[in-house]
Amino acid sequence: MIKTTEEKMSNLRIIALGGLEEVGRNMTVFEYKDDIIIVDMGLQFPEEDMPGIDYIIPNTAYLKDKKDRIRGIIITHGHYDHIGAIPHSMGRLGNPPIYATPLTAGIIKKRQEDFPQAPRLNIHEIKETDKIDLGCFKIEFFHVNHNIPDGVGIVIDTPVGRLVHTGDFKFDHTPVGDKPIDISRLKEISQPGVKVLMSDSTSAEKPGHSISEKEIQDNLEIIFKEAPGRIIIATFASLISRVQEVLNLAEKYDRKVAIDGYSMKTNVEIAKKLGYLKSQKGTIIRVNRANDYPNKKIVILCTGAQGEDNAVLMRIVNQEHRHIKIQKGDAIIFSSSVVPGNERTVQSLKDVLWRQGGRVYHYQMMDIHAGGHGQEEDLRAMLELIKPKFFIPIHGSYYMLKLHGEIAEAVGIPSKNIIIGRNGKVILLGQKSIKISEERVPNNYVMVDGLGVGDVGQVVLRDRQTMAQDGMFVIIAVINSKTGRVYGEPDIISRGFVYLRESKDLLDQVRRKIKEIVSHTATSEHTVNWVYVKENIRDKIGQFLYTKTQRRPMVLPVIIEI
C-alpha cells in the first residue's frame, strides 16, 4: 500500500484511454501528483461487427472523480480521431480549458455547434512558439506536417523529465499551403535530453518515406492538363492541404472551383477565414453557379470519396443533386485512400461513375493521394532527431506499435526502454525508470448510436449481428389457461429469414409443431412452467428451421395466457 502511494507520488503516470490498440479514439492522460493534463480527445469509426453504431469514444470513467485536477486539454490537430469525443466528454470532465492552434480551435468550435446540449467550450488559442504552464507541466509546441495545416507536436516538461508527443506527423520537405517540419527546432528540443518520445505509428508498416504533397499536386496537374471537360474531385473534408492543391491548380489552369458538401464547405470556410487556405477572389464559386461556366472552366470539389450514403458524390450519381449530373467527358478524381471496410462500396461507386460517362482516376492508378502519417524512414528520422531515452509508440494497432518498436531498436534504443502500452494500462515514469504497472483503468469502447452514448453494449450488438445474418422469427401463442391449449393458430412474425409469402408450407408446419410442443409440455399439469415451454419452442423450432433451411434466425417465442 505504502509503496503504491509512494509510486503515485514520485512517478508520472501516462495512461492512454484510447489510440494504442486501434487507429482512432486518441486520448492520453498525463498525471503527476495533483496535476492532470490530457492530449487529444478523439473518436474512432466502428468496426464491421458493430452495425448501426455511429462511432466510438474513449471511456473517461477514470477521470470522473479527478475533474478538479485537470489543468487543460491539448489538441494536436483538427481531425476527428483527435477532436471527435469533445462534444460528448467535456461535460463529464467539468469542461476544463482546451488549448489548440487557431485552425484546430476553429474546427472544434464549429463542430460543437452541432451538439446544442454540449457545454460552451473554453478554448485558448495557442501559437507554435507559445510556452504554457499547466500545473506542474510546462508545455511547448513544434510544427509538424500532416494533411491538415496547423498540426503541432508537444513538448511536455515534467518533474521527471522531458516528454515529446509528436501528434500525427510526416516529414514533408515540400508541403503545399504549409511550411516544412522544422528540423532545427526538433534538434533544439532534443538538446536538454528527452526522457520519453511518444510517436505516431499509423504508417509504421509502410517502408520508405511518405509522399510529399507537392508530388500529389504534380500528379493532379497531369489530369488538369488533359481533362477535356469538368474535373470532379472527391476527397476527405479534413484534407485542407489537398484543397489548397486543387485551388492552386484551378488558378493555374483557369478553372473555377465549386465546393460542395456540408463538412467540406464548413472546413474551407474556417480555413479561409483564418488564412490557412489561400485563393484569389472569384476562384471559389457556389455550386449552383457551376453550370454557368463551360465545362473546361470548372472544378467541383466535394465529399463522398468513401461512397458515404449522403455525401455529395453519392447524391450526384443517384441523380439527386440539384445542380450536378455526371456528363461524358467528366474526369472524376478520388483523392483519398479507401478506409478499410469501404472498398466494395467505392468499387461500385466507381462503376456507376464510369457508366454515367465519367472517367475515374483512383490512387491505385497513380499517386493522387498521400497519407498524413510518417512511414518507416520518417519514423526513423524522428527517433534519430529526438534521441529519447525511452520510447512509447502511439497511434495504431498493436502490430503497428510493435513494428515502430523494431524501428526504434534498429536506431539503437535498447528493447527494455521501448514500452508497447495498452489502452487503460498505467505507464509509470520515474526519474530513471519506466514500467507498466499492474493497474488498469476502464478503457472499454463507449459506443455512440443516435442520442445514446454508451447504452449499446455487447448484447445489443450480438442481436443485431444475428438478425443481420438470418433474420428473426417471433412466435406468438395465445393459450387458454384452463385447457393449456393454443387458441386458434399461433401468430408468426418473421423478417429477414425467408420471404414469407413463398413459404406457406414451412409456416404451416411450424404452426403444427408449436401446437404439438405446447400440448406435450403444457397439458395435464396443474401448474404449467411456461418458461420451460418457451425454451422448448425456441430449441425445437430453431432446430426444425435449421434442418429445413440451414439458417438460424433468432427465434423468439411469446406466450400469452388468457
Next chain:
Amino acid sequence: MIKTTEEKMSNLRIIALGGLEEVGRNMTVFEYKDDIIIVDMGLQFPEEDMPGIDYIIPNTAYLKDKKDRIRGIIITHGHYDHIGAIPHSMGRLGNPPIYATPLTAGIIKKRQEDFPQAPRLNIHEIKETDKIDLGCFKIEFFHVNHNIPDGVGIVIDTPVGRLVHTGDFKFDHTPVGDKPIDISRLKEISQPGVKVLMSDSTSAEKPGHSISEKEIQDNLEIIFKEAPGRIIIATFASLISRVQEVLNLAEKYDRKVAIDGYSMKTNVEIAKKLGYLKSQKGTIIRVNRANDYPNKKIVILCTGAQGEDNAVLMRIVNQEHRHIKIQKGDAIIFSSSVVPGNERTVQSLKDVLWRQGGRVYHYQMMDIHAGGHGQEEDLRAMLELIKPKFFIPIHGSYYMLKLHGEIAEAVGIPSKNIIIGRNGKVILLGQKSIKISEERVPNNYVMVDGLGVGDVGQVVLRDRQTMAQDGMFVIIAVINSKTGRVYGEPDIISRGFVYLRESKDLLDQVRRKIKEIVSHTATSEHTVNWVYVKENIRDKIGQFLYTKTQRRPMVLPVIIEI
C-alpha cells in the same frame, strides 16, 4: 419479326450471364442456331449489403427451355468464381457434359461430393492439345499462367469466325510448378485471323506487368532464411502455385510442411495425386506431428489469411486448435491479398498474432503475394499477340472493362470494334459485324443462403439491413373485442435496439402510448379497422422512439383480438 429470326439464324449470340459487372460469377453462353456451349459456371461472394448470404450464382432461366441444345460446358480453371455454380446449376441444365483439364476436373468432382442432392457429373478430361467438336463449334485450348496450374484459354471456331477466350491469365515467364504461357502458340492461334478476343480485365486498373511467382518465391525465401522458429503461412487454398513455392523452400531449408484446413488439404491431395504438386517423400507431414520436430524444422501451411471465422489461423489464435498455438519466434506470413470487405478483420487478426508473440509478414511490407491476373502490360501483350478484329473485355466491373477497352484502343483497335457488354445483354456477331442487341435475358443475382437458392430477395435483405442498423421492436397487444381495449399491458419484444433492462422508463412510456393509440382509434366504433390501428401504432411509436433515441428500429405491431 422476320428480321429478328433471320438475325438469330445467321449470328452467333454471345450472352454473359455473369462476370461483366462484377469480379466473379463468370458464365458465358455461346449460341449459334441449335447449338449452345457455355464457358465457366462460377459463383460470386456477396456484397456488404447482403448480410447472411453465402454466395451468388448466375441466373440460368434463359437456358431453361434450351437444355437439349447445350453441347457442353467448358471450364477454364478450378477457381470458385469459375466452377462454384456447378453443383446448383447442372441439374437445372439437364446435366450436360463438362470439359476440363485434369486438375480442374479433380477439383470440380471433389466439390460435387459436398452436395449429395446434386447430379453425378459427366466430366470429360481434356489436354491442352485436344481438339473437340461441340455441335457447330470446334474447340481448341491454350495454356495460360494463373495462380492455379492447368488453366486454359479457349479457341472457339464458329461459323462466323474464330473467337479466343483467355479465361483468367497472366504472363509469367518464370512461373513456379508450371510452364510459361506459350507465346508461339498464341501467335499460331492468331494466324488464321481472330474475329473476337474476350480477355480477362480483373487487373486492368493496375499499371505495369504482374509479378512473377518466382519473385514471390524469392521474397518468401528471405523470410525462410531469417526465421528463428516456425514459419506459419496462410494463403488461399486455391493458390496451388503458392503451395509449390512453399514446398520448394521447405525442402531447400530442411523443414517439414504440416498442411491444415479442409479445403487446403483437399486441394493439395488432388493436385499431388494428379502430379501438379511435387514434393519429396516425407516433406509433407500431418499437422498432429508438427510438435514432434524442433521449431526451426517446421512450416505450417494453412487457410485463414482472410480472417475467416472457421479457418485454421482463426482457430489457432482463438486457442481452439488441437495442436498449434502461436509461440514467441513464430514467423507468420499472409501470402494473399485481402479480399475487399475483409480488411478490418485481417487487421485485428494480425494484431492478435503479434500480441501472442508472432511476427507477421504481410503483402504491404514486401511482395509475398502476386495476383493471378494480367496487369496493363500483360493485357496489351495479349491484344498484340492475338490481333483480334473485335474486342470484348470480360471478367470485371464496368470500370475494369472500360479501362481494358482503353488499352485495346491504344494498341489500334477502333473504338467501334470494342464492345463493353453487360450481363444478360445479347451480343450478335455476324460475318462482318458485331453489335449489342436490345434483347435482354434474365441475369439477376441468384442468392444462395443455406439450402435456399434464389429464395432470398430484396425484401428479405432490406429487412436484415434494417434490423442490423437499429434492431426491431415487436409490440403485441391483446385486445378485448367487446370493449376495444388492451388487456393488461402490451408485450414488447425488442432486440438490437436498446438494452431493455436499462430502458424501463422508455418501455413504460411506449406501453402507455400504445394504449392511448388503441383507445383513440379503436373504441366507440362498431367495426374497428385493425389495419389502420396497426399502422397508427407503427408510425407513432416509430416516431416516438426516434425522437427519444435517434434510432429507427423496425416496429412490428401485432394485434390479437380475443
